[in-house]
Amino acid sequence: xxxxxxxxxxxxxxxxxxxxxxxxxxxxxxxxxxxxxxxxxxxxxxxxxxxxxxxxxxxxxxxxxxxxxxxxxxxxxxxxxxxxxxxxxxxxxxxxxxxxxxxxxxxxxxxxxxxxxxxxxxxxxxxxxxxxxxxxxxxxxxxxxxxxxxxxxxxxxxxxxxxxxxxxxxxxxxxxxxxxxxxxxxxxxxxxxxxxxxxxxxxxxxxxxxxxxxxxxxxxxxxxxxxxxxxxxxxxxxxxxxxxxxxxxxxxxxxxxxxxxxxxxxxxxxxxxxxx
Ligand code: C2E
Ligand code: MG
Ligand code: MG
Ligand code: MG
Numbered sequence: 001x002x003x004x005x006x007x008x009x010x011x012x013x014x015x016x017x018x019x020x021x022x023x024x025x026x027x028x029x030x031x032x033x034x035x036x037x038x039x040x041x042x043x044x045x046x047x048x049x050x051x052x053x054x055x056x057x058x059x060x061x062x063x064x065x066x067x068x069x070x071x072x073x074x075x076x077x078x079x080x081x082x083x084x085x086x087x088x089x090x091x092x093x094x095x096x097x098x099x100x101x102x103x104x105x106x107x108x109x110x111x112x113x114x115x116x117x118x119x120x121x122x123x124x125x126x127x128x129x130x131x132x133x134x135x136x137x138x139x140x141x142x143x144x145x146x147x148x149x150x151x152x153x154x155x156x157x158x159x160x161x162x163x164x165x166x167x168x169x170x171x172x173x174x175x176x177x178x179x180x181x182x183x184x185x186x187x188x189x190x191x192x193x194x195x196x197x198x199x200x201x202x203x204x205x206x207x208x209x210x211x212x213x214x215x216x217x218x219x220x221x222x223x224x225x226x227x228x229x230x231x232x233x234x235x236x237x238x239x240x241x242x243x244x245x246x247x248x249x250x251x252x253x254x255x256x257x258x259x260x261x262x263x264x265x266x267x268x269x270x271x272x273x274x275x276x
Contacts, residue, residue: 027076028083030065035088039064042096043263044114046272047234047254054272056234056254058115058149060263061093081121090122091135097146098139100266109275113147113175115198120150123165133168147175149200152184166194177234181222191229199226203237203257210242223250 034040040063047056063071080086097114104111122128136146148169170176177198178191182205191199201222209215219235226233235247238257247255261272270276 024079027071027079028085031076031080031083031085031089034063034065035085035092039066040089040092040096041266042093042100042116043265044100044269045256045263046261047256048260049254050248052260056112056115056256057269058117058256058263059093059097060117061089077119081119084121086119086121087128087131090118090132094132094135094139094141094146098141100269101141101145103266104270104275107270107276109270109273111269111273113143113145115147115149115177117149117151117179123150129165129168133172143173143175147177147197149177149179151179152181170195180236182218188225191225191231195229196231198232198234198254200234200236200256206235206237206243206247206257207239208243210240210246216246219247219252220250223252227251 040061042059043062044057044059046054047058049055061073061077063073063076065071077086080089093116097116101111101114122132150166166176175197176194177200178194178196179200180202181199183202199222201219205215205219205222209219223233232253233251234254234256235243235252236256238244238247238255239259241259244255244259264272
């Protein structure tokens with residue numbers, strides 16, 4: 001019974017846990033086929049400046065499962081990470097981005113460098129880093145076309161190593177953004193060392209900030225720190241007009257959120273830039 005969970009030091013095996021485990025295993029199994037069968041695609045969420053111009057795009061993974069329909073990345077990314085499939089998925093998504101960029105190009109659109117999310121699991125092993133770099137080269141995805149988002153995490157300690165993937169990508173000219181800033185574990189000292197192009201403030205601090213003095217103070221401080229270090233600030237999860245106004249008053253550079261636009265399919269991207 002649910003009430004008993006947590007009373008013991010171990011979790012009893014309940015039907016609910018069995019179901020969750022079964023669903024995870026099923027997703028993991030289906031992923032292999034999905035990778036071969038082109039079931040993954042990218043949705044794009046625009047980023048806006050204070051004048052409501054679109055100045056950026058974030059690419060977000062989507063899985064069209066033949067039986068389940070759309071599966072959320074909140075579900076399948078953790079499964080991909082724990083199973084190791086994230087490495088292959090990362091390569092497949094770069095190819096998807098290439099395809100979308102080519103389709104936009106045919107319509108006369110060249111968007112600013114598209115931000116794609118990277119998991120630390122893709123960056124850890126030298127052979128995985130090498131395959132990632134090879135794929136960028138093969139697809140001719142340059143720094144003018146793609147940049148990368150990495151979640152702030154304990155793994156930022158890896159940047160102490162001189163062969164760090166972060167430095168490799170930056171050395172090749174690629175822009176980096178720290179994702180979900182404020183929710184992870186890295187210290188401010190790392191901000192100084194890695195010198196990312198963008199800092200993305202997590203929506204946990206952004207949503208409702210105009211009505212919450214503590215959030216307001218925190219976000220204002222993050223903007224000031226980022227600017228002092230010559231980084232651009234992106235606010236995530238902007239939904240409310242009052243929050244947008246407060247962010248603009250603080251000098252936040254870019255805003256992303258349902259209040260502006262949800263992630264859209266690639267076919268809808270040109271219209272965001274007034275093309276086609
Ligand atoms: P993220 O990188 O922080 O992406 C932002 C997420 O917040 C997206 O969810 C987006 O749809 C959602 N979002 C945007 N604006 C709002 C808003 O105003 N309100 C709310 N409530 N949500 C908003 P999504 O697409 O479900 O992605 C979830 C997470 O999955 C991403 O968080 C990222 O960590 C991961 N992810 C997505 N695509 C990839 C990928 O290609 N590779 C990797 N490694 N991770 C990915
Ligand atoms: Mg992101
Ligand atoms: Mg984020
Ligand atoms: Mg997030």
